[in-house]
Amino acid sequence: MKLIITCFLICWTGLVCAQNLVVPTLHSSSDSLTMYLDGQKEEFNGINKLGRQFDYSFVVQKDSSVFALVSKSDSISVMLRPKKNTEFKIVRESTGDTVTCAFTIQKLVKPASFTEKYKTENEGKTLIEVPEVYELINIIFALTDYGKTGAIKKGTNYYKIVTDHFMPYNRDAAVKAADSLLKFSPQFFYLHLKMDSYAYVFSGNKIINGGVYDRIAPGEKNELEYYIPLLEKFAEKSGFRAFYKKNLNYYSSLKKDFRDNINTAGMKSWLEKQFPTTKYSAVKVIFSPLVGWNQSASRFEDNGFTEAQAHVNYPFINNEDKKLPADVLKGQRMMIAFTEINHAYLNPEAEKYNKAIGDALNDLSKWITSGKPSSGYDNSLVCFEEYMNYGLVALYYSDIFDKKTFISLNMTIEKNMVDFRGFQRFREFNQELLRLYKNRKTGQTVADLYPAVIEWASK
Numbered sequence: 001m002k003l004i005i006t007c008f009l010i011c012w013t014g015l016v017c018a019q020n021l022v023v024p025t026l027h028s029s030s031d032s033l034t035m036y037l038d039g040q041k042e043e044f045n046g047i048n049k050l051g052r053q054f055d056y057s058f059v060v061q062k063d064s065s066v067f068a069l070v071s072k073s074d075s076i077s078v079m080l081r082p083k084k085n086t087e088f089k090i091v092r093e094s095t096g097d098t099v100t101c102a103f104t105i106q107k108l109v110k111p112a113s114f115t116e117k118y119k120t121e122n123e124g125k126t127l128i129e130v131p132e133v134y135e136l137i138n139i140i141f142a143l144t145d146y147g148k149t150g151a152i153k154k155g156t157n158y159y160k161i162v163t164d165h166f167m168p169y170n171r172d173a174a175v176k177a178a179d180s181l182l183k184f185s186p187q188f189f190y191l192h193l194k195m196d197s198y199a200y201v202f203s204g205n206k207i208i209n210g211g212v213y214d215r216i217a218p219g220e221k222n223e224l225e226y227y228i229p230l231l232e233k234f235a236e237k238s239g240f241r242a243f244y245k246k247n248l249n250y251y252s253s254l255k256k257d258f259r260d261n262i263n264t265a266g267m268k269s270w271l272e273k274q275f276p277t278t279k280y281s282a283v284k285v286i287f288s289p290l291v292g293w294n295q296s297a298s299r300f301e302d303n304g305f306t307e308a309q310a311h312v313n314y315p316f317i318n319n320e321d322k323k324l325p326a327d328v329l330k331g332q333r334m335m336i337a338f339t340e341i342n343h344a345y346l347n348p349e350a351e352k353y354n355k356a357i358g359d360a361l362n363d364l365s366k367w368i369t370s371g372k373p374s375s376g377y378d379n380s381l382v383c384f385e386e387y388m389n390y391g392l393v394a395l396y397y398s399d400i401f402d403k404k405t406f407i408s409l410n411m412t413i414e415k416n417m418v419d420f421r422g423f424q425r426f427r428e429f430n431q432e433l434l435r436l437y438k439n440r441k442t443g444q445t446v447a448d449l450y451p452a453v454i455e456w457a458s459k
Contacts, residue, residue: 028071146182174234192223274446310340360458372422
């Protein structure tokens with residue numbers, strides 16, 4: 001049984017169910033405890049870094065679980081049940097205070113359920129969306145300390161409208177919750193809270209699951225579910241739904257521009273031609289005008305229906321962009337969406353060659369650079385996929401743009417990948433991939449070139 005632990009650092013107690021029984025209490029003199037869930041042993045580290053309120057949610061396949069926690073001198077054991085918080089306390093002798101914990105469990109369910117109705121409505125479509133609850137969580141992000149970083153797109157009139165309207169609510173419980181989570185693990189919770197919000201829709205003033213997705217981000221639970229009551233209260237107090245409705249024309253204009261100038265349908269067509277064994281019934285591009293630089297992707301399969309999602313930032317045009325030739329600007333704006341959509345195609349193909357890729361890229365110090373963005377791709381398969389990611393951009397652009405435009409775009413891609421992101425061998429990798437693609441045999445696809453690319457990488 002795989003144990004998934006979701007850690008919540010929160011500073012309120014309103015969501016914790018009170019119990020009339022004596023609260024079990026564990027004394028600990030160290031920063032590490034041992035815990036058991038139905039007999040499965042795990043380490044519980046970092047006790048002294050916890051806030052005064054700490055919640056765990058375990059994903060299991062049972063209706064109840066026995067949880068035990070053991071210190072050097074003490075132990076407790078409690079029963080956990082779904083949708084019920086079991087409270088206990090940890091007395092930290094080294095810091096002289098007490099942590100109140102609330103643990104629960106939830107059943108493991110599949111990420112998405114595609115009904116016949118959903119399949120009929122979405123088959124063959126490429127959809128561009130600015131969803132309502134998705135926009136709500138991004139507005140909440142904008143009010144946190146994390147919102148001061150480049151994760152939030154500033155400098156737009158929309159950002160000013162958002163902050164003017166919602167800044168009076170920046171001390172709301174929902175904002176405090178998001179702020180504490182983003183401070184505890186910014187990359188994890190930004191990704192999961194944002195993506196998982198797509199599972200929800202408004203029904204009046206209530207936020208409910210839309211009936212299609214349990215979760216969107218990687219993992220085995222929806223990280224936002226616990227905080228839905230706080231989001232509902234924030235939305236009602238701040239007048240969010242009226243704000244969203246007032247700005248629908250703006251959202252629609254962004255979606256129209258995306259459809260007209262980014263051409264995600266064309267991307268899907270090209271990718272399906274180059275990866276003929278990978279097909280998607282529908283492709284969705286999901287964004288908020290508040291997203292600054294974060295992109296991510298998900299893919300789902302259920303009931304004979306497959307769906308790829310790209311969660312991206314909107315490609316705004318600044319004054320410098322306006323000086324570029326029209327096709328160069330078009331290519332630069334297309335890159336954001338293409339580099340996420342293509343993961344749904346290139347990744348499954350790369351996974352077929354996992355061992356060969358591991359052997360070819362066994363010394364990652366030659367492929368990535370410490371201290372630069374590439375250092376996060378510290379796995380052979382993931383590193384290869386990112387090389388192929390932007391290599392595919394070059395191949396696609398070589399097909400759809402004239403030679404002069406392609407040369408300009410390709411130089412920008414190579415410079416960014418090598419000089420800024422630190423993928424040391426991307427320039428030569430890209431040139432080899434372009435050579436193989438240009439000289440491919442009749443009927444060969446990009447997928448057919450993987451063995452040759454991996455062989456070149458092994459030299």
